[in-house]
Amino acid sequence: MIKTNKKIYFAAIFGSLAILLLIFFENFTKTYFIQNNRILNTIHDLQTLEAKLDYQILENSLFLYKNFDSIISTQKNIETIFKKIESDKHFKNEHPSVYKELMDYKRTLYKKIEIIHDFESVNSTIKNSTMYLSTLITKIPEINEKSDKLKLENYNKLVIKTISSIFLAKNSFDEDFIEEIKINYEHLKKFSFDKKNLKNFHSVLLSHLQVFITNFPIYTKYLNEILHNDSKEKLQKTLEEFIVSADKELKFLTLLYNILIIFYILFIIAILYLMLIIDKENILLKKAQSKLEKMARIDPLTKLLNRRVLDSDKKKLQNPVFFIINIDRFKHFNDFYGINAGDFILRYVAKALKNIVPKDSKAKFYRIGGDDFGILMEKDSLDIEKIAKDIIDYFKTHTIRYNNIDIHLSVSIGITLQKPLIETADMALKYVKKDIRRSFFIYNSNLGFYKKIEDNINRAKILKNALETDNVFPYFQPICDPYSNEIVKYEVLARLKNKNKVESISTYLQIAKETKMYEELTKTIFEKSFEYFKDKNCHFSLNISMEDISNPNTLKFVKKLFDTYPHILQKVTFEILESTAIIDYNMVREFISMVKKMGSKIALDDFGSGFSNYEHILNLNIDYIKIDGSLIKDIDKNTHAKLIVKTINNFAKEANIKTVAEFVHSQEVLEKIKELNIDYAQGFYLAKPTPFIKAEKCKKNF
Amino acid sequence: MDKAFLAFFILLLSYIFLFAKEPITPLPKSIKYDKEKAILGKYLFFDPILSKDKSTSCASCHDFNHGGADPRPVSIGVEGKKGKVNAPTVYNSYFNFRQFWNGRAKDLKDQAKCPIHAPNEMAMNEKLVEKRLNSNTFYKTLFKKVYKTDKVEFWMVLDAIAEFEKALITPDSKFDRYLKGEVKLSSLEKKGYLLFKQLGCITCHNGINIGGNSFQKIGAINPYNKEPIGDRFEITKREFDRYRYKVPSLRNIALTAPYFHDGSVDTLEEAVDKMAYHNLGFTLSEMEKKAIVSFLKTLTGKKPKILNDEK
The missing domain is CATH 3.30.70.270 (Reverse transcriptase/Diguanylate cyclase domain)
Structure with a gap:
């Protein structure tokens, strides 16, 4: 691509060239029109002058006398114009044929002027005679002698007739009258007089008539030659030739004009080209821009x-x-x-x-x-x-x-x-x-997935609010000895008060885990439970999850509780939830040993539902197994469940572990439990969870 | 008869209406010319250096005390050689449409050339003129002043003389002043002018120079009985041009006797008489002659200013 400053130089040179051409064109056009106008004017002037000359000649022939100076001055003007033409180089060089033509015209015109001079001579003579004849009429002889009366009368008549013919001839420029005058002249010639004054009159009359008769044909001939000279036609022809010649010159002008137009078009193209270059640059710029934009739109790794x-x-x-x-x-x-x-x-x-x-x-x-x-x-x-x-x-x-x-x-x-x-x-x-x-x-x-999210958000809010306003607290559900109906223990169940309604915490557990409120929830329930049972002679069990065990903060807190309430540690059972896989056994084992040292007991919650691993149970030194509610609740109908429960129970007995049945909700279930010889039972049929310990026994009617 | 007269009179009246403008125009009071050049021309005009034997100058034949014309019937040039015609006046010659009796020169410059060359007048040639003037310090300075050159050329001589002659106008004649309404003519003079027009003199003698603007034949009605010397025939060789001459100016006519091309007429009365006979075809009464002559005498103007100026 051409550099910008080079482009500017290019444009500048191009521009100056165009301007120079324009100036040349303007100059040429100007000269053309000035020159041609001058020539045209000259020819027109000549036309006018010749017409003037003709007019003056006519005037000269009509007027009795006329100042010749005007004719001379017209001639001088014509001469001046020709002098100018002869010194006009442009005319001579650019329109040689027209110039030649004009010179030809000049010769014709000058010849005509010579004729005019000749005409003036004849004209003067004719006029003088005519004029004199007019004065002669006043001198017509008187008729006094009777003898010559008839002769004189005839003579007078003839004289008047002849003179009037002369006037007619003179004013009509018509040669035909001459014949009549000639005849009259011949008649008059025959007269002769003796008287001196008559004789004199007669001879003067005859000589003037003679002059008229001789000169009038020359006079009309010259006049015709002057007025009907072909010079005017020649000049007209010259004018036409000049127009043709000027047209030829105009062709060059047209060519020049076309060149200018081409120049102009080239100029436009150049501008368009420059604009295109700019546009191209713009396009590149836009491309770069769109690339940037793309980068903002497109993942660089996958190009998606x-x-x-x-x-x-x-x-x-x-x-x-x-x-x-x-x-x-x-x-x-x-x-x-x-x-x-x-x-x-x-x-x-x-x-x-x-x-x-x-x-x-x-x-x-x-x-x-x-x-x-x-x-x-x-x-x-x-x-x-x-x-x-x-x-x-x-x-x-x-x-x-x-x-x-x-x-x-x-x-x-x-x-x-x-x-x-x-x-x-x-x-x-x-x-x-x-x-x-x-x-x-x-x-x-x-499927309400979306609603679930909403619920989760709601629950998180409720839980958070409850924790902050001390509306999370423990409920207690008795665990009974189904054989004696004695309450042996209370399971602590977390409850939450929302809009004056007490709800189970179970629906909030998941959200608690996800929002890190779980730790606080555990701590709250633990602390409140310890505080509640510190002066009661009762056993109670607390649920503890893998999250709690693996959370050092929670463990620290538990240790602190142990320190605060050492006298009731023997009455505490920790229920480890078995439903989720126990990932880190070491951690669980450590926890169990720590708790056992304090005299507390360990229960495995919801056993039989998830990844129940008997080997682990043995290794973990567990005191109780809480059989999963899902196996218990239809144990009276489901033989499969009954078999599983029986197997678990047998295994527990062998391992010296006490068993607890959850979800005991009916008499039939209770009977089966007893039949299977499970150690303890828990459920709505026996006792519902309550905020305070009231009953001494599980079911009064037991 | 009466009817015929009436008809004739009407015809005449219609003719009289054609006497439109005055056919004679007055001379200008002054004329524009290059003064330095004219003065140089004046020197040359009076200087016989331009003639072969240094005997003759232009002024030898154009006597300013004689109306600018030659009092002799024919002029006398170098070595006493006689010319053929009477030298016409140089006054107002600028206004003539041609120069010489037969009009062979188209202007004053053209005219000045001829007497210098003519063997019976000054008998010179261009080179000799140039040589003489170039060796003349007086003229050299003058020419340099006018033409800005060290070398005098022949054309400059003619140019300067013509410029001087241009200045030779004689304004303020009584008749000019009459035309301008400054003075009145006497009744005789007025009658003379009227006759001049009425009888037909005006058909040839008209314009600013009262003549000098056309060629006419002497003896148009009654033939001229002398030899046709120096007529237009000598140039054109046309029979038509026999006895044909440039009409002479009538300005200062009272001063420029003898008259006619051949200087054959000594007095104005005789000249008028002869013109009436030859060219108008009648004889004038004494009264008419007297009136015309008194009119002609009003045509004498003032001597040109340049002649009074310091040489």
Whole structure:
């Protein structure tokens, strides 16, 4: 590309050239018009002057006398014009033929002027004679002598007739009258007089008539030659020739004009070119800009659109379908094979997704974050399930080869047709993740996932509020000896007061764990329980979860309680929840040994529901097994459950561990418990949880 | 008869209506000319250096005390050689449409050339004129002043003389002043002017110079009985031009005797008489002659200013 300052120089040179050409054009045009106007004016002047000359000649012939000076001055003017023409180089060089023509005209005109001089001579003579003849008429002889009367009368008549003919001839310039005058002249010649005055009159008359007769034909001839000279036609022809010649010159002017036009067009093109260059630069700039914008829109790793774009795209669709695809155990791959492998997988999945989804769906692909991918498309007539299955099958049937390692991937897909798209799809995905049998799920508002989130948020608020306003407190449910109906122990159950209603804490537990309020909840319940039982001669059991055991703060707090209430430690039982897998056995073992040292007891809660591991029970030195409520509640009908419970009970007996049956809700269940020889029972049928210890026995009618 | 007269009179009246403007115009009071150049011309005009034997100057034949014309019937040049015609006046010659009796020079410069060359007048040639003037310090300074050159050339001589002659106008004649309404003519003079027009003199003698603006034949009605010397025939060789001369100016006519091209007429009365006979075809009465002559005498103007100026 040309440098900018070079462009400016180029434009400047071009501009000056154009201006120079324009000046030249202007100058040429000016000269052309000035010169041509001058020539044209000259020719017109000549035309005028010749016409004037003709007029003056006519005047001269009509007027009795006329100042010749005017004719001379017209001639002088003509001479001056010709002098000017002869010194006009432009005329001579540019229009040589016209010039020649004009010189030809000059010769003709000068000849005409010579004729005019000749004419003036004849004209004067004719006029003098005419004039004299007019004065002669006053001198016509008187008729006094009778003898000559007739002769004189005839003579007089003839004289008058002749003179009037002369006037007619003179004023009509008509030669035909001459014939008549000639005849009269011949008649008059025949007269002769003796008287001196008559004789004199007669001879003067005859000589003047003679002069007239001789000169009049010359006079009319000259006049005709002057007035009907072909000089005027010649000049007209010259004028026409000049116009043609000037037209030729005009052709050059037109050529020049065309060149100027071409120059102008070139100039416009140059400007357009410059503008294009600027535009091109602009385009490059725009490209860079759009690249930047793209970078803001596109995930650099997978080249998919990012979350930001999704947020704006989702609003544009009428019936959107949104997929969230999550790579199962991605963290595992990342940790196991390294970040590069993780990036490789992500790129692979991105590419694969684009290939799997039909092109005509006009789907857009996003990386929402981490290992979550999004696909957004218009619902139309798409078979959503097929697409989901295709995706899942693809990964099932394809393995990724990375550094000679075959990696098997599987994905989970959450799909939604409802807004808010991302949230509902995520819920569907979470649902899939929970259910190992599913690999995709289409969000359904009946499942209330969204409501659940709302509930969770609500619960978190309620729990937080309750903790802050001291509305979390323990309830106590008796555990009985079903054989003696004696209350042997109370299980502490956390309760929460919400809008003057006491609720079980169970629904808040999950949210408590997630929001870190769990620690505080445990502490509150523990502290209040210890405080309640410190002066009562009663055994009580506290639920403790894996979270509590693995939380050093909670353990610290427990130790502090031990220090505060040493006298009731022998009356405390800790119920470890068995439903969730016990991950760190060492930690549990440590806790158990610590508690046992203080004289407290250990129970394993909800045994038989989850990952019940008999070996672990033996290793952990447990005092009680609390058989899971789900096995107890229909033990009277379900032989399977009865068998399991029986097995657990037998095992416990062998291991010297006491058993507790939960969820005893009827007489029938109680009878079965007794039949199976379970040590203790707990349930609504026996006693409901209460905020205070009231009854001494479990059931009065027992 | 009466009817015929009436008709004739009407015809005459219609003719009289055509006497439109005055056919004679007065001379200007002054004329524009290059003074330095004219003065140089004046020196040359009076200097016989321009003639071969240094005997003759322009002024030898154009006597300013004789109306600018030659009192001799024919002029006498170098070595006493006689000319053929009477030298016409140099006064107001600027206004003549041609120069010389037969009009062979178109202007004053053209005219001045001829006497210098003519063997019977000054008998010079261009180179000799130039040589003489270039070796003359007086003229060299004058020429340098006018023409800004050290070398005198022949054309400058003619140019300077012509410029001087241009200045030779004789304004303020009685008749001019009459035309301008400054004075009145006497009744005789007035009658003379009327006759001048009525009889037809005016057809040839008109314009600013009262003549000098056309060629006319002497003896148009009654033939001139002398030899046609120096007529237009000598130039054109056309029979038509026999006895044809440039009409002489009538200004200062009272001063420029003898008259006619051949200087054959000594007095104004005789000249008027002869013109009437030859060119108008009749004889004038004594009264008419007297009136015309008294009119002609009103045509004498003032001597040109330049002649009174210091040389």
